[in-house]
Amino acid sequence: MEKRVVVGLSGGVDSSTAAYLLKEQGFEVIGVTLKLSDVDECNIDKQVCCSTKDILDAKKVASFLGIQHYVIDWQDIFREKVIQYFIEGYKAGLTPNPCSICNRDVKTGLLAKFAKKVLKADFLATGHYIKTDVHFGQKVLKRGKDTQKDQSYFLALVEREVIDMLIFPLGDYTKEEVRSIAEKNKIPVSQKSESFEICFTAGKTPEEYFKSLNIPLKEGKIVHISGKVLGRHKGLEAYTVGQRKGLSVSWKEPLYVIEKNPENNLLIVGEKDYLLTDKVVAKDFNFLVPIEKWENVSVQGRYKQKPVEIESFDYKEDSITFYFKEKQYKFAPGQILAVYQNDILLGGGIIERSI
Incomplete structure (x- = not known):
């Protein structure tokens, strides 16, 4: 049949x-x-x-x-x-x-x-350009043959029970x-x-999309990481961590978005080195492979990002802290952190913060 x-x-x-x-x-x-x-x-x-x-x-x-x-x-x-x-x-x-x-x-x-x-x-x-295989005694997702089209990153949050039914x-x-x-x-x-x-x-930026829904953006202060107020932002929705262009403020060196502070409606900016961090924290983690089987771990904080090697990780309650082998530029909170062992997708979570 x-x-x-x-x-x-x-x-x-x-x-x-x-x-x-x-x-x-x-x-x-x-x-x-x-x-x-x-x-x-x-x-x-x-x-x-x-x-x-x-x-x-x-x-x-x-x-x-x-x-x-x-x-x-x-x-x-x-x-x-x-x-x-x-x-x-x-x-x-x-x-x-x-x-x-x-x-x-x-x-x-x-x-x-x-x-x-x-x-x-x-x-x-x-x-999707994804492979499946059997490892650790179970079906797993792997990166596709076409490294430029590999889409395993986008399935990092799919429930374990669903994986067994998927073919690519x-x-x-x-x-x-x-x-x-x-x-x-x-x-x-x-x-x-x-x-x-x-x-x-439909191709709109987040700022344009919010305006099309008549959702007002709330202007606020752009503050250098030193505390100096440099100007005004259009609304935090218009920016992301690591962004350089579109800040419309003057400074002796190029500035980047270091952090968004929604509690006080502040856009924190600073020089590029302030983006460097040695760890990232992911919450709401979805395990596709049990954590006790993980080895030689790398993480990916956005689609098509080069995998970042991990020195160690610490799992506590609902979050995992990953420590980089070498300092990296901050990942944007809210993005997906996909975790791999070579080309095997181990799971994923939502980036809470890059410290």
Whole structure:
């Protein structure tokens, strides 16, 4: 009896090729497309996912492949789980990562449970560039073959119970190879450009997005780390830790955002060396591999960041402090800290602070 797999069919070349490969391998393939927002256009020349056009493209692909296809409207869930998280995070002075939260609570985590319970699927497949393997006596996620496209970082918060149901047909391919497969087999979206932006902001900066929602930004003081007031900021939502451009203040040396202080509505700035730290703290940690099995640990504080080697780590209650082998520039609080052992994803948490 052939295994049934639900494919998260976004209407892009990656998920469409994943569905094609699975059908070729003999799976019973069902395409599911999620309608998550009503954003159809980007205010810059970049593609966003989850638009009406994407849904229509997904329908074309499903028809071309001869597979069942469902469109599920989860806009309310997405608004509650992801958009509100994004808004509240920025208002709290953080730099939230909505894509990782979406994977945990909607696109991967919730869809896997829906596929199993409602569609009686054995697996959920996506077009992520991720590998799976068996280590430590369990299924694990690993970095994809294409190091420029590896997306394991975004799945660091997905629950352990979901991992066993996930398969990634593109893990052993490069983006060029995937596009070539799509073109060779005349998949309708083979020439479609990639999506780059956060889907619901339509290419807007956080500042622009908040203004579009009529959420006022509260101006405040820009303060040098020495205590000297240098000017006024537009609202803490417009800045992130490590930012240099757009501060609009004068100083004898280039200044960077060192910290955001939402309690007093202060933007703390200083010279680049003030960004250096020897540790980072992550909370709400999601263990994909038990901590007692960790060795040779490295961490990644943003997508495509070069992994940072860890000297040691200290787990207390709900947080883990990671001590760097060499000082690093601060990671932005609110971002995801993904933890690896070589190319194996061990888990992840939300960055609380870089001290």
